[in-house]
Amino acid sequence: MSLLTELSEQLPGRAYGPGASEFDTGRTVFAGVGEPDVVVRPHTVDEVATAVARAAAAGLSIAVRSGGHGLLPVDDGLVIDLAEFDTIEVDDAGLVTLGPAAHWGDVAAALASRGLGISSGDTRQVGVGGLLLGGGVGWLVRTHGLTIDALREVELVTAAGEVLTVNAESHPELFWALRGGGGNFGVVTRFTVQASPVDGLVGGSIHFDRSDVPTVLRAWREVMRAGGDGLNSSLMLMPPMGPEMPGGPQVGIALRGTESELRDLLAPLLALPSVAKVDLAPVAYGDLLEDAPPGRPPFQFVGGNGFAPEVSDELLEAVAAAYARDVPTMVLLRALGGAFSRVDADATAIAHRDAEALVIVNGVLPADAEPELVTAVKAGSDAVIALTTGSYGGFEANRSDEITASMYPPATLERLRRVKAAVDPGNSFRRNHNIRPAG
Numbered sequence: 508m509s510l511l512t513e514l515s516e517q518l519p520g521r522a523y524g525p526g527a528s529e530f531d532t533g534r535t536v537f538a539g540v541g542e543p544d545v546v547v548r549p550h551t552v553d554e555v556a557t558a559v560a561r562a563a564a565a566g567l568s569i570a571v572r573s574g575g576h577g578l579l580p581v582d583d584g585l586v587i588d589l590a591e592f593d594t595i596e597v598d599d600a601g602l603v604t605l606g607p608a609a610h611w612g613d614v615a616a617a618l619a620s621r622g623l624g625i626s627s628g629d630t631r632q633v634g635v636g637g638l639l640l641g642g643g644v645g646w647l648v649r650t651h652g653l654t655i656d657a658l659r660e661v662e663l664v665t666a667a668g669e670v671l672t673v674n675a676e677s678h679p680e681l682f683w684a685l686r687g688g689g690g691n692f693g694v695v696t697r698f699t700v701q702a703s704p705v706d707g708l709v710g711g712s713i714h715f716d717r718s719d720v721p722t723v724l725r726a727w728r729e730v731m732r733a734g735g736d737g738l739n740s741s742l743m744l745m746p747p748m749g750p751e752m753p754g755g756p757q758v759g760i761a762l763r764g765t766e767s768e769l770r771d772l773l774a775p776l777l778a779l780p781s782v783a784k785v786d787l788a789p790v791a792y793g794d795l796l797e798d799a800p801p802g803r804p805p806f807q808f809v810g811g812n813g814f815a816p817e818v819s820d821e822l823l824e825a826v827a828a829a830y831a832r833d834v835p836t837m838v839l840l841r842a843l844g845g846a847f848s849r850v851d852a853d854a855t856a857i858a859h860r861d862a863e864a865l866v867i868v869n870g871v872l873p874a875d876a877e878p879e880l881v882t883a884v885k886a887g888s889d890a891v892i893a894l895t896t897g898s899y900g901g902f903e904a905n906r907s908d909e910i911t912a913s914m915y916p917p918a919t920l921e922r923l924r925r926v927k928a929a930v931d932p933g934n935s936f937r938r939n940h941n942i943r944p945a946g
Protein backbone atom coordinates (compact mmCIF):
# COMPACT_ATOMS: atom_id res chain seq x y z
CA MET A 508 0.00 0.00 0.00
CA SER A 509 1.41 3.44 -0.87
CA LEU A 510 2.11 5.97 1.83
CA LEU A 511 -0.58 8.24 0.38
CA THR A 512 -3.20 5.48 0.45
CA GLU A 513 -2.27 4.44 3.97
CA LEU A 514 -2.24 7.97 5.39
CA SER A 515 -5.49 8.78 3.57
CA GLU A 516 -7.10 5.86 5.42
CA GLN A 517 -5.61 6.78 8.79
CA LEU A 518 -6.19 10.53 8.40
CA PRO A 519 -9.24 10.98 6.13
CA GLY A 520 -9.18 14.32 4.33
CA ARG A 521 -5.74 15.26 5.63
CA ALA A 522 -3.32 13.49 3.23
CA TYR A 523 -2.70 14.88 -0.24
CA GLY A 524 -0.91 13.82 -3.41
CA PRO A 525 -0.32 15.41 -6.83
CA GLY A 526 -3.32 17.30 -8.18
CA ALA A 527 -4.56 18.59 -4.82
CA SER A 528 -4.16 22.30 -4.05
CA GLU A 529 -3.06 21.37 -0.50
CA PHE A 530 -0.25 19.29 -2.04
CA ASP A 531 0.90 22.30 -4.07
CA THR A 532 0.82 24.62 -1.07
CA GLY A 533 2.67 22.16 1.12
CA ARG A 534 5.46 21.48 -1.36
CA THR A 535 6.07 25.15 -2.18
CA VAL A 536 8.59 26.98 -0.04
CA PHE A 537 10.55 30.23 -0.36
CA ALA A 538 13.47 28.34 -1.94
CA GLY A 539 11.41 26.55 -4.60
CA VAL A 540 8.96 23.70 -5.27
CA GLY A 541 9.57 20.01 -4.43
CA GLU A 542 8.02 16.63 -5.29
CA PRO A 543 7.38 14.84 -1.98
CA ASP A 544 5.46 11.57 -1.84
CA VAL A 545 2.74 12.96 0.39
CA VAL A 546 1.73 16.23 2.04
CA VAL A 547 -0.22 15.88 5.27
CA ARG A 548 -2.07 18.91 6.54
CA PRO A 549 -3.13 18.00 10.10
CA HIS A 550 -5.73 19.89 12.13
CA THR A 551 -4.95 18.38 15.55
CA VAL A 552 -1.91 17.31 17.53
CA ASP A 553 -3.12 13.70 17.43
CA GLU A 554 -3.16 13.85 13.63
CA VAL A 555 0.42 15.14 13.66
CA ALA A 556 1.38 12.24 15.93
CA THR A 557 -0.29 9.67 13.66
CA ALA A 558 1.49 10.95 10.55
CA VAL A 559 4.86 11.20 12.28
CA ALA A 560 4.71 7.74 13.82
CA ARG A 561 3.75 6.15 10.50
CA ALA A 562 6.51 7.86 8.49
CA ALA A 563 9.16 7.30 11.19
CA ALA A 564 8.29 3.61 11.48
CA ALA A 565 8.77 3.27 7.70
CA GLY A 566 12.13 5.07 7.87
CA LEU A 567 10.86 7.95 5.71
CA SER A 568 12.15 11.46 6.11
CA ILE A 569 9.74 13.93 7.63
CA ALA A 570 9.92 17.54 6.51
CA VAL A 571 8.11 20.09 8.65
CA ARG A 572 6.69 23.22 7.06
CA SER A 573 5.61 26.15 9.22
CA GLY A 574 6.19 29.48 7.42
CA GLY A 575 8.06 27.84 4.52
CA HIS A 576 11.00 30.30 4.64
CA GLY A 577 13.72 27.85 5.69
CA LEU A 578 12.88 24.45 4.29
CA LEU A 579 14.54 23.45 1.01
CA PRO A 580 12.29 21.82 -1.63
CA VAL A 581 11.63 18.17 -0.66
CA ASP A 582 11.68 15.47 -3.35
CA ASP A 583 10.65 12.37 -1.40
CA GLY A 584 9.04 11.32 1.88
CA LEU A 585 6.47 13.22 3.88
CA VAL A 586 5.86 16.94 4.29
CA ILE A 587 3.83 17.92 7.34
CA ASP A 588 2.28 21.28 6.53
CA LEU A 589 1.31 22.94 9.81
CA ALA A 590 -0.74 25.69 8.10
CA GLU A 591 -3.74 25.00 10.39
CA PHE A 592 -1.60 25.72 13.48
CA ASP A 593 -1.48 29.50 13.32
CA THR A 594 -2.85 30.60 16.70
CA ILE A 595 -1.74 33.91 18.24
CA GLU A 596 -3.06 34.44 21.79
CA VAL A 597 -1.71 36.66 24.55
CA ASP A 598 -2.59 36.63 28.27
CA ASP A 599 -2.45 39.47 30.81
CA ALA A 600 1.11 38.56 31.82
CA GLY A 601 2.30 38.94 28.22
CA LEU A 602 2.71 35.20 27.72
CA VAL A 603 1.99 34.52 24.08
CA THR A 604 0.77 31.19 22.71
CA LEU A 605 1.87 30.79 19.12
CA GLY A 606 1.09 28.22 16.47
CA PRO A 607 4.18 27.39 14.39
CA ALA A 608 2.59 28.55 11.12
CA ALA A 609 1.79 32.03 12.43
CA HIS A 610 3.86 34.70 10.67
CA TRP A 611 5.97 37.17 12.62
CA GLY A 612 4.27 40.15 10.94
CA ASP A 613 0.91 38.94 12.28
CA VAL A 614 2.42 38.32 15.72
CA ALA A 615 3.71 41.93 15.80
CA ALA A 616 0.29 43.23 14.70
CA ALA A 617 -1.56 41.15 17.33
CA LEU A 618 0.62 42.40 20.21
CA ALA A 619 0.87 46.05 19.13
CA SER A 620 -2.19 47.37 21.00
CA ARG A 621 -0.66 46.22 24.33
CA GLY A 622 2.69 47.90 23.59
CA LEU A 623 4.24 44.43 23.48
CA GLY A 624 6.29 42.53 20.93
CA ILE A 625 8.64 39.60 20.47
CA SER A 626 12.00 40.40 18.95
CA SER A 627 11.92 38.03 15.99
CA GLY A 628 13.33 38.25 12.47
CA ASP A 629 13.07 41.36 10.37
CA THR A 630 10.64 39.88 7.81
CA ARG A 631 6.85 39.67 8.15
CA GLN A 632 6.23 36.43 6.22
CA VAL A 633 8.84 34.30 8.02
CA GLY A 634 7.16 31.63 10.14
CA VAL A 635 7.22 31.24 13.90
CA GLY A 636 8.28 27.56 13.75
CA GLY A 637 11.59 27.64 11.90
CA LEU A 638 12.81 30.93 13.33
CA LEU A 639 11.95 30.07 16.93
CA LEU A 640 13.75 26.74 16.79
CA GLY A 641 16.77 28.16 14.97
CA GLY A 642 17.53 31.20 17.14
CA GLY A 643 15.87 34.40 15.96
CA VAL A 644 18.11 37.39 15.34
CA GLY A 645 15.63 40.24 15.38
CA TRP A 646 15.47 43.98 15.34
CA LEU A 647 15.65 44.27 19.14
CA VAL A 648 18.32 41.60 19.72
CA ARG A 649 20.50 43.84 21.89
CA THR A 650 17.53 44.88 24.01
CA HIS A 651 15.67 41.57 24.37
CA GLY A 652 18.11 38.88 23.15
CA LEU A 653 17.39 36.14 20.63
CA THR A 654 13.82 34.98 20.11
CA ILE A 655 14.72 31.65 21.78
CA ASP A 656 15.68 33.58 24.92
CA ALA A 657 12.01 34.48 25.39
CA LEU A 658 10.75 30.90 24.80
CA ARG A 659 9.15 29.34 27.86
CA GLU A 660 7.56 26.08 26.67
CA VAL A 661 6.74 24.00 23.62
CA GLU A 662 4.41 21.16 22.79
CA LEU A 663 6.44 18.58 20.87
CA VAL A 664 5.47 15.48 18.90
CA THR A 665 8.44 13.10 18.89
CA ALA A 666 9.38 10.59 16.19
CA ALA A 667 7.67 7.89 18.28
CA GLY A 668 4.41 9.85 18.09
CA GLU A 669 4.57 10.87 21.76
CA VAL A 670 3.22 14.32 22.69
CA LEU A 671 5.43 16.10 25.25
CA THR A 672 5.11 19.39 27.07
CA VAL A 673 8.70 20.59 27.14
CA ASN A 674 9.96 23.34 29.44
CA ALA A 675 12.95 24.00 31.71
CA GLU A 676 11.50 21.82 34.49
CA SER A 677 9.85 18.95 32.61
CA HIS A 678 12.59 18.08 30.08
CA PRO A 679 15.52 20.46 30.70
CA GLU A 680 17.96 18.90 28.23
CA LEU A 681 15.41 18.70 25.42
CA PHE A 682 14.29 22.27 26.15
CA TRP A 683 17.93 23.37 25.93
CA ALA A 684 18.33 21.62 22.56
CA LEU A 685 15.09 23.01 21.10
CA ARG A 686 16.40 26.55 21.62
CA GLY A 687 18.75 26.73 18.64
CA GLY A 688 18.93 23.08 17.56
CA GLY A 689 16.30 23.61 14.85
CA GLY A 690 13.71 21.05 13.79
CA ASN A 691 15.84 18.04 14.71
CA PHE A 692 13.87 16.77 17.69
CA GLY A 693 10.27 16.46 16.54
CA VAL A 694 7.33 18.58 15.43
CA VAL A 695 6.52 21.57 17.59
CA THR A 696 2.79 22.23 17.56
CA ARG A 697 2.71 25.08 20.09
CA PHE A 698 5.16 27.65 21.46
CA THR A 699 4.77 29.76 24.61
CA VAL A 700 6.84 32.94 24.47
CA GLN A 701 7.25 35.88 26.87
CA ALA A 702 6.55 39.16 25.09
CA SER A 703 8.46 42.34 25.98
CA PRO A 704 7.59 46.04 25.96
CA VAL A 705 8.29 47.55 22.54
CA ASP A 706 6.43 50.84 22.83
CA GLY A 707 8.23 54.19 22.55
CA LEU A 708 10.51 53.13 19.73
CA VAL A 709 12.26 55.57 17.46
CA GLY A 710 14.23 54.49 14.45
CA GLY A 711 14.71 54.50 10.72
CA SER A 712 17.75 54.66 8.48
CA ILE A 713 20.76 56.66 7.35
CA HIS A 714 21.98 56.20 3.78
CA PHE A 715 25.52 57.07 2.70
CA ASP A 716 27.13 57.39 -0.70
CA ARG A 717 30.03 55.10 -1.58
CA SER A 718 32.76 57.75 -1.29
CA ASP A 719 34.20 56.67 2.09
CA VAL A 720 32.94 53.26 3.17
CA PRO A 721 35.81 52.53 5.63
CA THR A 722 35.01 55.67 7.65
CA VAL A 723 31.30 54.76 7.82
CA LEU A 724 32.19 51.26 9.02
CA ARG A 725 34.42 52.53 11.83
CA ALA A 726 31.98 55.24 12.88
CA TRP A 727 29.14 52.69 13.04
CA ARG A 728 31.24 50.41 15.25
CA GLU A 729 32.05 53.27 17.64
CA VAL A 730 28.42 54.40 17.79
CA MET A 731 27.29 50.87 18.62
CA ARG A 732 29.99 50.44 21.27
CA ALA A 733 29.00 53.72 22.94
CA GLY A 734 25.25 52.99 22.73
CA GLY A 735 23.60 50.85 25.41
CA ASP A 736 21.36 47.80 25.08
CA GLY A 737 18.54 50.05 23.92
CA LEU A 738 20.32 50.88 20.65
CA ASN A 739 19.88 48.27 17.91
CA SER A 740 21.31 48.51 14.44
CA SER A 741 22.33 46.75 11.24
CA LEU A 742 24.73 48.15 8.69
CA MET A 743 24.17 46.96 5.15
CA LEU A 744 26.52 47.54 2.24
CA MET A 745 24.40 47.37 -0.89
CA PRO A 746 25.74 46.95 -4.43
CA PRO A 747 24.50 49.41 -7.06
CA MET A 748 21.24 48.22 -8.65
CA GLY A 749 20.58 50.72 -11.44
CA PRO A 750 20.44 54.53 -11.51
CA GLU A 751 17.61 54.69 -8.94
CA MET A 752 19.53 52.54 -6.45
CA PRO A 753 23.20 53.58 -6.46
CA GLY A 754 24.11 51.30 -3.53
CA GLY A 755 26.31 52.28 -0.60
CA PRO A 756 26.15 51.84 3.16
CA GLN A 757 22.73 51.90 4.83
CA VAL A 758 22.36 51.90 8.60
CA GLY A 759 19.03 50.69 10.03
CA ILE A 760 18.37 51.73 13.62
CA ALA A 761 15.88 51.20 16.43
CA LEU A 762 16.07 52.72 19.93
CA ARG A 763 13.64 52.59 22.80
CA GLY A 764 13.86 56.30 23.62
CA THR A 765 13.32 59.74 22.12
CA GLU A 766 14.34 61.12 18.77
CA SER A 767 16.77 63.60 20.37
CA GLU A 768 18.42 60.78 22.36
CA LEU A 769 18.76 58.85 19.11
CA ARG A 770 20.27 61.80 17.23
CA ASP A 771 22.77 62.34 20.07
CA LEU A 772 23.83 58.69 19.94
CA LEU A 773 24.13 58.79 16.15
CA ALA A 774 25.95 62.16 16.00
CA PRO A 775 29.29 60.69 14.76
CA LEU A 776 27.46 59.02 11.85
CA LEU A 777 25.19 61.95 11.08
CA ALA A 778 28.25 64.25 10.85
CA LEU A 779 29.96 62.26 8.08
CA PRO A 780 30.26 64.03 4.69
CA SER A 781 29.05 60.90 2.86
CA VAL A 782 25.56 61.04 4.44
CA ALA A 783 23.06 61.00 1.56
CA LYS A 784 19.69 60.64 3.30
CA VAL A 785 18.44 60.58 6.90
CA ASP A 786 15.06 59.18 7.86
CA LEU A 787 14.55 58.97 11.66
CA ALA A 788 11.18 59.14 13.42
CA PRO A 789 9.00 57.40 16.03
CA VAL A 790 8.12 53.95 14.74
CA ALA A 791 5.90 51.02 15.76
CA TYR A 792 7.75 47.73 16.18
CA GLY A 793 5.69 46.09 13.41
CA ASP A 794 6.69 48.85 10.98
CA LEU A 795 10.36 47.93 11.41
CA LEU A 796 9.59 44.60 9.71
CA GLU A 797 9.89 44.24 5.95
CA ASP A 798 8.01 42.18 3.37
CA ALA A 799 9.88 39.19 1.95
CA PRO A 800 10.42 38.92 -1.78
CA PRO A 801 7.96 36.41 -3.30
CA GLY A 802 10.69 33.74 -3.64
CA ARG A 803 14.44 33.31 -3.61
CA PRO A 804 15.94 35.82 -6.08
CA PRO A 805 17.33 34.20 -9.27
CA PHE A 806 20.99 34.72 -8.30
CA GLN A 807 23.54 32.70 -6.44
CA PHE A 808 24.85 34.23 -3.25
CA VAL A 809 28.47 33.26 -2.83
CA GLY A 810 29.70 33.66 0.69
CA GLY A 811 28.44 32.93 4.17
CA ASN A 812 28.09 34.31 7.67
CA GLY A 813 29.87 34.22 10.99
CA PHE A 814 29.81 35.63 14.52
CA ALA A 815 32.49 38.26 15.06
CA PRO A 816 33.84 38.13 18.64
CA GLU A 817 35.25 41.59 17.94
CA VAL A 818 34.50 44.05 15.16
CA SER A 819 38.22 44.68 14.75
CA ASP A 820 39.95 47.09 12.36
CA GLU A 821 41.15 44.02 10.47
CA LEU A 822 37.59 42.75 10.03
CA LEU A 823 36.33 46.15 8.86
CA GLU A 824 39.20 46.42 6.37
CA ALA A 825 38.35 42.95 5.01
CA VAL A 826 34.67 43.95 4.73
CA ALA A 827 35.56 47.15 2.85
CA ALA A 828 37.85 45.19 0.51
CA ALA A 829 35.18 42.57 -0.24
CA TYR A 830 32.66 45.32 -0.95
CA ALA A 831 35.09 47.18 -3.22
CA ARG A 832 35.72 44.20 -5.53
CA ASP A 833 34.35 44.19 -9.08
CA VAL A 834 31.62 41.63 -8.36
CA PRO A 835 28.40 43.04 -6.82
CA THR A 836 28.69 42.26 -3.11
CA MET A 837 26.27 42.60 -0.19
CA VAL A 838 27.50 42.79 3.37
CA LEU A 839 25.37 42.90 6.50
CA LEU A 840 26.72 43.63 9.97
CA ARG A 841 24.13 43.06 12.70
CA ALA A 842 25.18 44.53 16.04
CA LEU A 843 24.97 42.00 18.88
CA GLY A 844 26.11 42.27 22.50
CA GLY A 845 23.69 43.61 25.15
CA ALA A 846 20.93 41.17 26.17
CA PHE A 847 22.16 38.68 23.55
CA SER A 848 25.51 38.38 25.36
CA ARG A 849 24.10 38.24 28.89
CA VAL A 850 22.78 34.72 28.21
CA ASP A 851 25.33 32.05 29.19
CA ALA A 852 26.96 30.21 26.28
CA ASP A 853 25.63 26.87 27.55
CA ALA A 854 22.10 28.08 28.40
CA THR A 855 20.81 27.42 24.86
CA ALA A 856 22.17 25.69 21.77
CA ILE A 857 23.24 29.05 20.31
CA ALA A 858 26.60 29.31 22.05
CA HIS A 859 28.37 32.24 20.35
CA ARG A 860 27.15 34.68 22.95
CA ASP A 861 30.33 36.73 23.14
CA ALA A 862 29.85 38.06 19.60
CA GLU A 863 29.90 41.78 18.96
CA ALA A 864 28.24 41.32 15.55
CA LEU A 865 26.92 38.82 13.07
CA VAL A 866 28.59 39.30 9.68
CA ILE A 867 27.05 38.16 6.40
CA VAL A 868 28.97 38.61 3.15
CA ASN A 869 27.89 37.44 -0.29
CA GLY A 870 28.99 38.06 -3.84
CA VAL A 871 25.88 38.18 -6.05
CA LEU A 872 26.39 36.15 -9.25
CA PRO A 873 24.12 34.90 -12.03
CA ALA A 874 22.94 31.32 -11.44
CA ASP A 875 25.02 30.13 -14.42
CA ALA A 876 28.28 31.95 -13.53
CA GLU A 877 31.51 30.22 -14.59
CA PRO A 878 32.89 27.92 -11.82
CA GLU A 879 36.22 29.82 -11.87
CA LEU A 880 34.42 33.07 -11.10
CA VAL A 881 32.41 31.42 -8.32
CA THR A 882 35.63 30.07 -6.77
CA ALA A 883 37.32 33.46 -6.93
CA VAL A 884 34.33 35.25 -5.41
CA LYS A 885 34.04 32.61 -2.69
CA ALA A 886 37.69 33.24 -1.76
CA GLY A 887 36.98 36.96 -1.39
CA SER A 888 33.97 36.31 0.88
CA ASP A 889 35.92 33.71 2.85
CA ALA A 890 38.61 36.28 3.65
CA VAL A 891 35.97 38.06 5.74
CA ILE A 892 34.36 34.93 7.21
CA ALA A 893 37.82 33.70 8.29
CA LEU A 894 37.88 36.55 10.82
CA THR A 895 34.67 35.31 12.48
CA THR A 896 33.73 32.27 14.58
CA GLY A 897 30.95 29.78 13.91
CA SER A 898 27.85 30.66 11.91
CA TYR A 899 24.10 31.25 12.22
CA GLY A 900 22.06 28.52 10.48
CA GLY A 901 19.09 30.80 9.78
CA PHE A 902 21.21 32.77 7.29
CA GLU A 903 22.74 29.70 5.67
CA ALA A 904 20.76 28.54 2.62
CA ASN A 905 22.76 25.33 2.07
CA ARG A 906 22.84 22.16 4.18
CA SER A 907 25.84 19.92 4.96
CA ASP A 908 27.58 18.29 7.92
CA GLU A 909 30.28 20.93 7.55
CA ILE A 910 27.76 23.75 7.88
CA THR A 911 26.13 22.10 10.92
CA ALA A 912 29.58 21.74 12.50
CA SER A 913 30.22 25.45 11.94
CA MET A 914 26.96 26.39 13.69
CA TYR A 915 27.86 24.81 17.02
CA PRO A 916 31.10 24.57 19.02
CA PRO A 917 32.17 20.89 19.31
CA ALA A 918 30.89 20.40 22.89
CA THR A 919 27.52 21.94 21.98
CA LEU A 920 27.19 19.72 18.92
CA GLU A 921 28.03 16.59 20.93
CA ARG A 922 25.39 17.54 23.52
CA LEU A 923 22.85 18.11 20.75
CA ARG A 924 23.71 14.73 19.22
CA ARG A 925 23.01 13.01 22.56
CA VAL A 926 19.60 14.66 22.81
CA LYS A 927 18.92 13.71 19.19
CA ALA A 928 19.80 10.07 19.91
CA ALA A 929 17.30 10.04 22.78
CA VAL A 930 14.31 11.44 20.85
CA ASP A 931 15.00 10.70 17.16
CA PRO A 932 17.47 7.80 16.95
CA GLY A 933 16.38 6.97 13.37
CA ASN A 934 16.97 10.58 12.24
CA SER A 935 13.48 10.93 10.76
CA PHE A 936 13.79 14.70 11.13
CA ARG A 937 16.71 15.26 8.77
CA ARG A 938 15.36 17.90 6.36
CA ASN A 939 17.19 20.65 8.21
CA HIS A 940 20.64 21.63 9.44
CA ASN A 941 20.92 18.03 10.46
CA ILE A 942 22.25 16.92 13.83
CA ARG A 943 23.11 13.26 13.52
CA PRO A 944 22.21 11.05 16.50
CA ALA A 945 25.15 10.21 18.79
CA GLY A 946 26.40 6.66 19.00
Ligand SMILES: Cc1cc2nc3c(=O)[nH]c(=O)nc-3n(C[C@H](O)[C@H](O)[C@H](O)COP(=O)(O)OP(=O)(O)OC[C@H]3O[C@@H](n4cnc5c(N)ncnc54)[C@H](O)[C@@H]3O)c2cc1C
Nearest residue numbers: 573574575576577578628629634636637638644690695939
Ligand atom coordinates in the same frame (compact mmCIF):
# COMPACT_ATOMS: atom_id res chain seq x y z
C1 LIG B 1 13.42 36.46 3.57
C2 LIG B 1 13.99 35.86 4.83
C3 LIG B 1 14.32 36.70 5.89
C4 LIG B 1 14.84 36.16 7.07
N1 LIG B 1 15.15 37.00 8.11
C5 LIG B 1 15.60 36.48 9.27
C6 LIG B 1 15.92 37.32 10.38
O1 LIG B 1 15.81 38.54 10.31
N2 LIG B 1 16.35 36.73 11.52
C7 LIG B 1 16.49 35.39 11.64
O2 LIG B 1 16.87 34.93 12.72
N3 LIG B 1 16.21 34.57 10.62
C8 LIG B 1 15.79 35.08 9.44
N4 LIG B 1 15.54 34.26 8.38
C9 LIG B 1 15.81 32.82 8.53
C10 LIG B 1 14.62 32.13 9.13
O3 LIG B 1 14.59 32.32 10.52
C11 LIG B 1 14.70 30.61 8.84
O4 LIG B 1 14.78 30.40 7.46
C12 LIG B 1 13.51 29.87 9.43
O5 LIG B 1 13.76 28.50 9.37
C13 LIG B 1 12.21 30.16 8.72
O6 LIG B 1 11.14 29.67 9.46
P1 LIG B 1 9.81 29.16 8.73
O7 LIG B 1 8.90 28.62 9.76
O8 LIG B 1 9.30 30.22 7.82
O9 LIG B 1 10.45 28.02 7.83
P2 LIG B 1 10.00 26.56 7.38
O10 LIG B 1 10.51 26.45 5.99
O11 LIG B 1 8.58 26.28 7.61
O12 LIG B 1 10.87 25.65 8.33
C14 LIG B 1 12.27 25.67 8.26
C15 LIG B 1 12.81 24.50 9.05
O13 LIG B 1 12.51 24.67 10.41
C16 LIG B 1 12.07 23.45 10.98
N5 LIG B 1 10.71 23.64 11.48
C17 LIG B 1 9.84 24.61 11.11
N6 LIG B 1 8.75 24.53 11.85
C18 LIG B 1 8.90 23.47 12.67
C19 LIG B 1 8.08 22.89 13.67
N7 LIG B 1 6.89 23.41 13.98
N8 LIG B 1 8.55 21.80 14.32
C20 LIG B 1 9.75 21.28 14.01
N9 LIG B 1 10.58 21.81 13.09
C21 LIG B 1 10.14 22.90 12.43
C22 LIG B 1 12.18 22.40 9.94
O14 LIG B 1 13.42 21.73 10.12
C23 LIG B 1 12.21 23.16 8.65
O15 LIG B 1 13.04 22.55 7.72
C24 LIG B 1 15.03 34.77 7.18
C25 LIG B 1 14.71 33.93 6.10
C26 LIG B 1 14.20 34.47 4.94
C27 LIG B 1 13.88 33.55 3.79
